[in-house]
Every structure is written in C-alpha cells, then in structure tokens.
Amino acid sequence: MAIINKPAEQFDTVFSLNDSLELSSHHEHEHVQSRIFKIIVIGDSNVGKTCLTYRFCGSAFLKNPEATIGVDFRERTLELDGERIKLQIWDTAGQERFRKSMVEHYYRSVHAVIFVYDVTSLSSFEGIPEWVEECKRHSVGPLVPRIIVGNKCDLRDRREVPTSAAQCLADSYNFPLFETSAKDPAEKEHVDAIFLTLAYRLKCHKPLRLKEPSESNMRNLWDQREQEAATCQC
Numbered sequence: 001m002a003i004i005n006k007p008a009e010q011f012d013t014v015f016s017l018n019d020s021l022e023l024s025s026h027h028e029h030e031h032v033q034s035r036i037f038k039i040i041v042i043g044d045s046n047v048g049k050t051c052l053t054y055r056f057c058g059s060a061f062l063k064n065p066e067a068t069i070g071v072d073f074r075e076r077t078l079e080l081d082g083e084r085i086k087l088q089i090w091d092t093a094g095q096e097r098f099r100k101s102m103v104e105h106y107y108r109s110v111h112a113v114i115f116v117y118d119v120t121s122l123s124s125f126e127g128i129p130e131w132v133e134e135c136k137r138h139s140v141g142p143l144v145p146r147i148i149v150g151n152k153c154d155l156r157d158r159r160e161v162p163t164s165a166a167q168c169l170a171d172s173y174n175f176p177l178f179e180t181s182a183k184d185p186a187e188k189e190h191v192d193a194i195f196l197t198l199a200y201r202l203k204c205h206k207p208l209r210l211k212e213p214s215e216s217n218m219r220n221l222w223d224q225r226e227q228e229a230a231t232c233q234c
C-alpha cells in the first residue's frame with residue numbers, strides 16, 4: 001500500500017500500533033466512559049466502503065456484501081495512550097437511489113469523513129469532488145478531518161487511477177491520501193491505519209478556546225480550497 005501525503009509524526013504513531021490497542025473483554029464490561037467519534041464513509045457505489053469498514057471493525061474480508069441501503073453502523077473501541085476511544089462508523093449507501101434518503105442527520109455532528117474511490121474505476125475517482133461538495137451542502141465544516149482512500153489496490157492489472165492523479169487531487173484539498181485493499185489480508189494493518197490516523201487526529205484535537213470559526217470564515221476556507229483545486233495542474 002502507498003500511504004501518501006501523511007506527516008511523519010502520524011507515521012510514527014500509526015505504525016507503532018499493535019493488538020494491545022484493542023480493549024480486552026474485561027475492560028468492555030467496566031463502566032469507563034469513552035469519547036465517541038462519528039466517522040462517515042462516503043463514495044460511489046461498489047467502491048468497497050462496506051468491505052473497508054468491515055475489515056476495520058470485524059477483521060475479515062466481507063465476502064459477497066450486499067449494496068448498502070441507507071446506512072449501516074459499526075463500532076470499534078480502542079485504547080489510545082490510555083484513553084478509551086469509540087469510533088462509530090457510518091457506512092453509507094453509494095447508490096443514487098438510496099442517496100436521496102441520506103438525510104441531513106447522517107451528516108449531523110460528524111467528526112471525520114472518509115471519501116472512498118476504487119482505483120480500478122476512473123468514474124468513482126472523478127466522483128470525489130461531488131462527494132466533497134455533498135459534505136459542504138450538508139454543512140460539514142472545512143475543519144472536520146477528511147481522508148481520501150483509493151481501494152482495491154490488489155487489482156493491479158485493472159488500475160485506472162494513477163497514484164499521481166489521486167495525490168494531486170488530495171493535495172488540492174489538503175487531505176491525506178491512502179491507497180489500500182480491503183480484500184488483501186496483508187493490507188489489514190493499513191486499513192486500520194486509515195481509521196486510526198483519524199482517531200489520533202480527533203483525540204488530539206483541542207476544542208477552540210476562542211470563538212468557533214464563524215460561518216463566513218468557514219465559507220472563506222471552502223472558497224480557498226476550491227480555488228486551490230481549480231488551479232491544480234493534474
């Protein structure tokens with residue numbers, strides 16, 4: 001897997017992760033409060049959102065997944081630096097007909113977003129800006145951490161999206177880019193790294209002490225990102 005555009009300090013943290021992160025069943029029964037983060041996974045249908053989520057939450061590769069209708073929820077609780085973190089993952093439907101039912105509350109109070117495309121499908125990659133726009137339409141602020149994931153890297157002979165193009169798009173938004181495979185067992189650790197990168201970022205985020213960014217500031221930030229995307233020489 002290529003992990004690209006990721007600050008060195010995140011590499012250090014992510015790659016020192018191991019099974020000891022997982023809470024034992026003993027801990028599960030303790031009434032210890034955990035911080036809960038809601039992560040939404042979006043992207044075109046068939047790109048592997050459900051398989052990626054399942055790989056992270058359930059370890060195995062999900063064979064013959066059904067197309068998601070509306071949204072599925074999965075959770076995984078971790079202990080990071082002695083703190084209990086529950087990731088609540090909202091795996092959404094990519095199909096247009098179900099998207100209409102993706103009502104406002106799917107996006108409400110979202111802490112982080114994972115955009116997924118399929119490296120063997122150029123159209124799914126070209127759909128990413130629309131998904132970014134969709135987030136914006138649903139008032140997901142520009143400060144909410146986002147990651148772009150190119151899935152199905154195991155299908156080497158069928159690749160349609162070069163890493164360089166994906167990197168260029170990710171840079172234009174200033175989002176980290178990951179390429180991985182939900183199917184390849186050797187990639188399991190790297191699938192974890194995607195979610196854990198977000199978990200660390202969310203965990204370390206200090207709430208702003210001053211005023212939260214105003215709506216007009218948010219708009220400015222989005223406008224700035226859009227201008228950068230428009231001038232990107234991909």
Ligand SMILES: Nc1nc2c(ncn2[C@@H]2O[C@H](COP(=O)(O)OP(=O)(O)OP(=O)(O)O)[C@@H](O)[C@H]2O)c(=O)[nH]1
Pocket residue numbers: 043044045046047048049050051052062063064065066067068069092093094095151152153154155180181182183184
């Ligand atoms: N080769 C390969 N196939 C994959 C991978 N991830 C998912 N698939 C296959 O891609 C198809 C779609 O996977 P899903 O996880 O259901 O896709 P989705 O994005 O959740 O689709 P919707 O729920 O319709 O939005 C299934 O046939 C999976 O077996 C992968 O990493 N490699």
Ligand SMILES: [Mg+2]
Pocket residue numbers: 049050051066067068091092093094
């Ligand atoms: Mg699905």
